[in-house]
Amino acid sequence: xxxxxxxxxxxxxxxxxxxxxxxxxxxxxxxxxxxxxxxxxxxxxxxxxxxxxxxxxxxxxxxxxxxxxxxxxxxxxxxxxxxxxxxxxxxx
Amino acid sequence: xxxxxxxxxxxxxxxxxxxxxxxxxxxxxxxxxxxxxxxxxxxxxxxxxxxxxxxxxxxxxxxxxxxxxxxxxxxxxxxxxxxxxxxxxxxxxxxxxxxxxxxxxxxxxxxxxxxxxxxxxxxxxxx
Numbered sequence: 089x090x091x092x093x094x095x096x097x098x099x100x101x102x103x104x105x106x107x108x109x110x111x112x113x114x115x116x117x118x119x120x121x122x123x124x125x126x127x128x129x130x131x132x133x134x135x136x137x138x139x140x141x142x143x144x145x146x147x148x149x150x151x152x153x154x155x156x157x158x159x160x161x162x163x164x165x166x167x168x169x170x171x172x173x174x175x176x177x178x179x180x
Numbered sequence: 181x182x183x184x185x186x187x188x189x190x191x192x193x194x195x196x197x198x199x200x201x202x203x204x205x206x207x208x209x210x211x212x213x214x215x216x217x218x219x220x221x222x223x224x225x226x227x228x229x230x231x232x233x234x235x236x237x238x239x240x241x242x243x244x245x246x247x248x249x250x251x252x253x254x255x256x257x258x259x260x261x262x263x264x265x266x267x268x269x270x271x272x273x274x275x276x277x278x279x280x281x282x283x284x285x286x287x288x289x290x291x292x293x294x295x296x297x298x299x300x301x302x303x304x305x306x307x
Contacts, residue, residue: 151264153260153263153264154264154266157264157266160267161266161267161268162264162265162266162267164267164270171297
């Protein structure tokens with residue numbers, strides 16, 4: 089079920105404050121965040137975030153098309169390294 | 181045979197069914213078109229008058245995206261997901277289901293025909 093429209097998109101309040109502060113101060117260093125559930129709002133465009141994936145931070149530069157998605161969608165939490173036994177056939 | 185929505189030539193079926201041969205028109209939209217144009221749904225496609233065909237064509241053009249335009253819209257939506265590098269885009273790139281379905285089994289529509297993987301026997305079993 090999707091979120092009630094009455095509430096509006098979920099945006100991490102602290103993160104939003106950081107973004108607005110950065111907007112005022114013309115500094116563009118990446119903002120580290122753990123808030124993967126935070127929706128990308130138009131104010132985030134052209135800012136860089138470092139989104140935690142449980143282990144490391146993923147650099148994400150926000151472009152207009154990303155608005156409406158969540159930050160976590162851009163920071164994969166799983167790494168697929170391939171299945172076992174799929175090696176190239178060597179000499180028997 | 182009547183030509184509706186560009187190159188589509190629905191066949192000798194009832195109008196409401198024939199319309200569904202157009203990409204982007206299913207049972208629901210076909211019904212809506214038939215009702216909006218006031219055509220008897222039981223009329224065979226070949227028996228539609230020129231005027232009726234025209235009314236259907238205008239109705240589709242004004243209200244619905246079909247065929248090439250629809251295909252382009254879908255591809256561009258998928259391309260957008262791929263370009264922004266989000267999770268759903270990655271799933272599209274890998275040809276895996278994008279909406280959280282299981283992939284341990286099934287998902288054959290997205291993954292294609294099953295490729296049998298040889299069972300790797302343990303060293304003990306080989307002796």
